[in-house]
Amino acid sequence: xxxxxxxxxxxxxxxxxxxxxxxxxxxxxxxxxxxxxxxxxxxxxxxxxxxxxxxxxxxxxxxxxxxxxxxxxxxxxxxxxxx
Numbered sequence: 001x002x003x004x005x006x007x008x009x010x011x012x013x014x015x016x017x018x019x020x021x022x023x024x025x026x027x028x029x030x031x032x033x034x035x036x037x038x039x040x041x042x043x044x045x046x047x048x049x050x051x052x053x054x055x056x057x058x059x060x061x062x063x064x065x066x067x068x069x070x071x072x073x074x075x076x077x078x079x080x081x082x083x
Contacts (some may be wrong), residue, residue: 001031001032001033001034001036001038002033002034002035002037003024003028003031003033003035003036004037004039005020005021005029005036005037005038005039006008006039007020007038007039007040007041007047007051008039008041009040011040011043011047013058013067014050016032016079017022017047017050017054018054021038021051021054021055024036024038025060025063025064025079026065028079029063029079029083032081032083033034033079033081034044034080034081035066035079036076036079036081037076037077037080038051038076038077038078038079039075039076039077040075040076040077041075042074042075043075045074048075048077051077052067052077054072054075055079063081064080064081065080065081065082066079066080066081067079068080
């Protein structure tokens with residue numbers, strides 16, 4: 001199972017971004033999803049940097065197995081889980 005989170009609609013609302021990221025991580029754990037695709041978009045890269053900072057937090061990092069940056073699409077990340 002693969003979950004998808006598109007952040008285009010909430011790119012300028014900080015709290016909503018963090019809430020959406022937490023919610024998708026919770027859902028991935030609850031449904032035992034193998035992968036979460038996060039789409040911060042291409043833009044200036046600031047949103048992607050924010051998502052990467054969120055995923056790099058010690059308590060968040062513990063929740064997933066590995067992070068993959070899409071080599072073909074700069075505006076997409078994959079978070080892989082081992083349940």
